[in-house]
Amino acid sequence: MKNLRNQTLLGIIATLLFTYCSPQKTEEVEEVIETKTPTLTLLWETADSLMTNESVLFDAESGTIYVSNIIGQDPLGKDGEGSIAIISKEGKILNPAWVTGLNAPKGMAISNGKLYVTDIDEFVEIDIASAKIANKWKVEGAQFLNDVAAHNGTVYFTDMNTGKVHAYSDGAISTISEGNESINGIAIGEDGTIYGLDASGLKKWNSDGTTSIVNAEVTGGDGLVILGDGNYIASRWVGEIWFANDSTQTLMIDTKAAESNTADIGYNAGEKIIYVPTFFKNKVAAYKLDY
Numbered sequence: 001m002k003n004l005r006n007q008t009l010l011g012i013i014a015t016l017l018f019t020y021c022s023p024q025k026t027e028e029v030e031e032v033i034e035t036k037t038p039t040l041t042l043l044w045e046t047a048d049s050l051m052t053n054e055s056v057l058f059d060a061e062s063g064t065i066y067v068s069n070i071i072g073q074d075p076l077g078k079d080g081e082g083s084i085a086i087i088s089k090e091g092k093i094l095n096p097a098w099v100t101g102l103n104a105p106k107g108m109a110i111s112n113g114k115l116y117v118t119d120i121d122e123f124v125e126i127d128i129a130s131a132k133i134a135n136k137w138k139v140e141g142a143q144f145l146n147d148v149a150a151h152n153g154t155v156y157f158t159d160m161n162t163g164k165v166h167a168y169s170d171g172a173i174s175t176i177s178e179g180n181e182s183i184n185g186i187a188i189g190e191d192g193t194i195y196g197l198d199a200s201g202l203k204k205w206n207s208d209g210t211t212s213i214v215n216a217e218v219t220g221g222d223g224l225v226i227l228g229d230g231n232y233i234a235s236r237w238v239g240e241i242w243f244a245n246d247s248t249q250t251l252m253i254d255t256k257a258a259e260s261n262t263a264d265i266g267y268n269a270g271e272k273i274i275y276v277p278t279f280f281k282n283k284v285a286a287y288k289l290d291y
Contacts (some may be wrong), residue, residue: 012101041288044090045285046285049282051070053068054263056068057108058233060270065284068117069083070082080103084108084126085097112153114126115134116157118157120145124169141162143159144161146160146184147224151192154168154169163179163181165183180203185197197221201219201221215245217249221235223263236262236264239260240255259280261281272289273286
């Protein structure tokens with residue numbers, strides 16, 4: 001009996017050793033990474049009394065939303081009817097004529113307590129605290145000044161007809177780039193890199209002044225937003241809003257059938273909301289960005 005018990009014990013030990021020392025079969029689990037398609041969901045629209053609104057600017061510091069209104073039908077009309085309006089984050093028109101006396105105001109940017117606006121061939125400085133036009137500069141050779149962006153005290157703006165990018169700093173205006181066909185939207189990265197939208201697509205300026213194409217598919221863009229991590233949002237005036245990077249592009253909004261334009265968009269980064277000026281539809285639409 002003793003020998004039998006010893007043999008049984010040795011058998012159990014041998015079985016356990018074989019089990020633990022033998023190669024184990026493992027199941028390979030393939031990791032599936034899903035790429036989320038970015039979307040825009042309509043939140044609200046203002047009343048349709050922001051006549052020929054071309055640009056929207058969200059001020060993250062104050063929460064104010066500015067809207068530039070051409071008022072007339074002519075984006076080059078020097079009629080003195082243009083204005084800047086203020087709307088709330090809920091889509092209420094708080095002041096339809098916060099600043100008046102402009103012609104056909106378009107792009108806007110804020111720097112050092114001033115709101116800077118392009119107005120056909122003039123660069124306009126508005127003192128935000130007093131809501132008064134502080135300065136106007138006639139830009140030499142300008143034909144169709146358009147989008148505006150600011151970074152570290154310098155304000156950049158484009159001329160769609162001449163293909164130039166201008167910069168304003170310390171009371172002086174200079175030209176920093178030429179030959180950009182139909183240049184419109186402009187935005188500045190946190191590191192100071194300039195990005196723009198023209199006939200060649202979404203491009204960026206290198207440190208030596210040359211340009212590189214980021215995305216060649218989204219051409220003729222109007223408003224430009226830098227999301228970070230190599231992602232961007234670009235609007236086309238005809239009624240399109242695109243999500244783009246250096247390898248792909250996704251059409252998120254197409255309002256061409258409704259004849260609703262998508263001009264120079266604004267962005268509330270904290271809440272991921274895109275503000276869309278609809279131009280001839282005379283209202284601003286707000287969309288929640290999910291990506």
